[in-house]
Amino acid sequence: MKGSVFCGFEQYVDDNYGLHIWQYLLENSNLKSQGIYLASETYDDDELLTLINSLSKSTSMSADTIQRDFGKAFFKTLFSLIGHHVEHISNLFDFLRAVDDVIHVEVKKSDASAYTPSFFYDQPENNKLVMRYVSKRGMCFFAEGLILGAAEYFQTKAHIEQSKCVHCGDDYCLINITI
DSSP: BBBHHHHHHHHHHHHHOOOHHHHHHHTTTOOOOTTTTOSBBBHHHHHHHHHHHHHHHHOOOHHHHHHHEEEEEEEEHHHHHHGGGEEEEEEEHHHHHEEEEEEIIHHHHOOTOOOEEEEEEEOOOEEEEEEEOSSSSOHHHHHHHHHHHHHHHOOEEEEEEEEEOOGGGOEEEEEEEEO
């Protein structure tokens, strides 16, 4: 996973819980990187999950909730990096459909070894989009947060629920977005 995600998580923890909690997480997580992250480098996915689980234990918030909250907060950072590729898009659903076809393509152009999740889309109604999330990382709750951050950016009230989830034994996640 790119270091920019780890740097974003550090900022999220600092903004929401304080720098002392970030230091506590680093001291108690036994990380290979020792918590030193450069945005342009790649780090083991498990380090982020370790930090999230450690934060969950020290705050009594579920790891799923932390992933979702972090995803929502991190959307602004991601959008600042890729926004110029989708500046012509003016609504949430068109933006979400552009994730796989535009944004992930651009990510691969800048780093051929980057791993991105796959999304498949179905729009059964004008106000409903179903996204099938497929990823070895299983960070569907982080994806939900990113979707909520995008909804906020596009000033769209969105409700999200999962009808299938890898954390419940399914092969993939189905994220249902209703606006």
